[in-house]
Amino acid sequence: MATNGPSSAAAGSTSVLRPYQSSVIDRAVELYGQGTRRLLVPLATGLGKTVVFTHLPQAFPELCRRGTLVLVHRDELVQQAVASFGKFLPHLSVGVEKGNETAHAGLDVVVASVQTLGRRGSGAARLRKFANYGGVVVVDEAHHVKAGGMYDDVLNGLGVGSACRGETRGGRLLAGFTATPRRADGLSLRPFFDHSIGGLDLHWGIANGYLVDIHAFAVRTTTDIAALPTRMQDFSAGALSTAVNNDVRNEAAARAMLEFGAGEPLSSRKKKSPRGIAFCVDVRHAHDLARVLNEHNISAMAVDGGMNKKDRGRALAAFRSGEVSTLTNCGVLTEGFDAPSCDTIVMCRPTQSAPLYMQMIGRGTRPWLPPTPQGAETPRITDISSYSAQNNINVFLWSAG
Numbered sequence: 408m409a410t411n412g413p414s415s416a417a418a419g420s421t422s423v424l425r426p427y428q429s430s431v432i433d434r435a436v437e438l439y440g441q442g443t444r445r446l447l448v449p450l451a452t453g454l455g456k457t458v459v460f461t462h463l464p465q466a467f468p469e470l471c472r473r474g475t476l477v478l479v480h481r482d483e484l485v486q487q488a489v490a491s492f493g494k495f496l497p498h499l500s501v502g503v504e505k506g507n508e509t510a511h512a513g514l515d516v517v518v519a520s521v522q523t524l525g526r527r528g529s530g531a532a533r534l535r536k537f538a539n540y541g542g543v544v545v546v547d548e549a550h551h552v553k554a555g556g557m558y559d560d561v562l563n564g565l566g567v568g569s570a571c572r573g574e575t576r577g578g579r580l581l582a583g584f585t586a587t588p589r590r591a592d593g594l595s596l597r598p599f600f601d602h603s604i605g606g607l608d609l610h611w612g613i614a615n616g617y618l619v620d621i622h623a624f625a626v627r628t629t630t631d632i633a634a635l636p637t638r639m640q641d642f643s644a645g646a647l648s649t650a651v652n653n654d655v656r657n658e659a660a661a662r663a664m665l666e667f668g669a670g671e672p673l674s675s676r677k678k679k680s681p682r683g684i685a686f687c688v689d690v691r692h693a694h695d696l697a698r699v700l701n702e703h704n705i706s707a708m709a710v711d712g713g714m715n716k717k718d719r720g721r722a723l724a725a726f727r728s729g730e731v732s733t734l735t736n737c738g739v740l741t742e743g744f745d746a747p748s749c750d751t752i753v754m755c756r757p758t759q760s761a762p763l764y765m766q767m768i769g770r771g772t773r774p775w776l777p778p779t780p781q782g783a784e785t786p787r788i789t790d791i792s793s794y795s796a797q798n799n800i801n802v803f804l805w806s807a808g
Contacts, residue, residue, distance in 0.1 A: 432466045434604045445581040447600035449588040451609045452769025456584040460545045461491040470542025477518045477545040483743040488518045512540045525557035534564045549583030569598040587762035592639045618772040623788040624667040641759045652692040661703040663789045683733040683751035686767045693735040707733040741766045754790045
């Protein structure tokens with residue numbers, strides 16, 4: 408990481424923001440000027456949350472002379488934030504505070520792991536290092552914040568958490584970014600944020616051409632999950648895995664990918680293997696499904712949180728290069744994973760959580776890079792979980808007719 412001294416955060420960016428992104432930043436500046444110090448910015452997956460918060464140093468030059476602190480909870484999000492600042496504001500010095508990596512308070516930007524700063528014992532000293540650093544504090548994936556949790560401990564240590572009651576330490580700006588402002592457990596974000604701006608959802612992104620349209624297909628199975636126990640307003644993972652991780656359902660998922668996934672019709676000899684992401688209940692389910700997909704000649708690899716960093720990185724690189732056409736996962740690719748070339752999402756993980764469902768299908772709504780002929784990039788959502796039927800709601804699914 409660059410460790411040169413602080414530079415002017417007011418210098419120009421190398422990018423041109425989309426109109427709605429500029430509007431979000433302009434509104435943040437306006438509200439801060441009116442005395443609001445804690446802002447929530449809900450933007451659907453694919454609308455550029457990282458791009459927006461990368462430009463906050465340019466919008467708040469006086470505040471950001473004290474530095475910009477970005478809090479994240481996953482290594483992939485650390486990498487995304489660092490890359491975004493390097494791309495759009497390359498004149499800023501950037502450091503990382505995570506695990507064995509340490510940053511100092513003389514940097515323009517510090518991207519920090521919430522777990523590192525919030526860890527009992529060693530985290531306290533590392534958090535104190537930034538107690539007065541940063542005129543702007545950014546929380547990525549802000550829906551994870553809850554009163555009394557690790558995020559709250561870290562934010563209170565920085566003088567911007569629930570204990571500050573809107574009066575942040577030194578007038579800092581707290582900016583939380585999320586695609587799903589409603590927590591799955593129903594807890595409110597109001598103790599942390601005093602005003603919400605943006606609020607642009609998946610419907611808006613598709614209607615205005617920033618996200619790609621969706622074709623969805625529901626696959627009915629005989630599995631009855633209605634009576635399964637629940638925990639924190641969703642199905643209990645253990646009971647759910649027992650119910651849905653079997654060869655019958657996994658083979659149904661494989662056939663559905665071939666039938667409904669992007670590419671030529673099943674009868675065509677030119678049928679291509681869909682470039683898909685499959686969401687599973689647990690690690691075993693992800694590996695079992697990958698095995699079944701490979702048995703159906705769909706090249707697949709499972710990724711899970713227990714893999715070491717290098718192995719997981721190789722799997723993701725193989726998917727992006729096309730060496731592997733499908734990734735199966737449990738929780739790893741739900742947030743912080745950009746895959747603009749993904750054309751098929753397979754929902755093998757039933758959920759009662761609309762925010763979780765939105766995060767998962769959002770992996771397939773980004774426009775392809777480079778752009779493709781009109782209609783070629785329309786993602787296919789193949790739902791083995793029957794979420795929309797069980798909950799009697801339309802969760803952003805459009806039928807191909």
